[in-house]
Amino acid sequence: MRFPGIVPGLRGERRLVVSEAMTTIHAGGGGILTAPSMIMEMEITAQIVTQPYLPEDHTTVGYEICVRHRRPTPVGESFTVSAELLEVDGKRLLFRVEARNARDLIGDGTLRRTIVRRGGLG
Numbered sequence: 001m002r003f004p005g006i007v008p009g010l011r012g013e014r015r016l017v018v019s020e021a022m023t024t025i026h027a028g029g030g031g032i033l034t035a036p037s038m039i040m041e042m043e044i045t046a047q048i049v050t051q052p053y054l055p056e057d058h059t060t061v062g063y064e065i066c067v068r069h070r071r072p073t074p075v076g077e078s079f080t081v082s083a084e085l086l087e088v089d090g091k092r093l094l095f096r097v098e099a100r101n102a103r104d105l106i107g108d109g110t111l112r113r114t115i116v117r118r119g120g121l122g
Contacts (some may be wrong), residue, residue, distance in 0.1 A: 003115060005053035006093070010085040012049040016041055017078045033079070035069035038107045042067065042097040046083040046111050050093065060093065060113040067109030073101045083111070091115040 023031030043062050050060055073079050079101045087094040091114050099107040 001091075003050075003053055003058075003091075006050050006085070006088055006115075008085055008087060010049050010053075011082065012045055013080060013082040014041065014045050014048070015078055015080050018073050018075050020075055023075055031075040032072040033074075033106070035067075035107070038069055038079075038081075038099050039065060039067050041081045042083060042099065042107070042109075042111060043113075045081045046085075046093075046095040046097060046113055049083050049085060049095070050113075050115075054115065057118050058115055059118055060115050062111055062113050064112035065109070067097065067107055067111070069107045071101070071104045071106040073106050077101055079106060086110075 018033045020031060022033055022037035024034045025031050047060050079099055081099045084096045085093060086096050093113045095111045097109060097111055098105060
């Protein structure tokens with residue numbers, strides 16, 4: 001099955017605010033954005049980039065994550081997540097992802113996702 005419109009260069013961006021549920025305090029001080037929460041927002045952003053080009057009964061799921069969490073972002077601070085589709089190999093997709101707060105690049109890396117039929121195995 002082909003998926004017209006899913007081509008390298010597709011890009012999306014979302015602006016979020018760090019909530020208590022997205023944080024940890026184990027490093028001391030107030031709550032800061034956890035790596036898993038940042039990565040989840042990257043995954044969601046990448047999924048949103050391609051969803052408009054897929055049939056209603058298809059979506060994407062992640063299968064490889066290579067992301068660095070570089071800087072802290074405290075509760076209440078906003079951050080922006082971006083995802084750009086770099087490569088398409090059949091149903092397999094490679095994205096470059098970044099997260100930035102007002103001061104710094106807080107995370108970056110790549111995600112691999114694959115197109116699947118909802119409720120199916122492939």
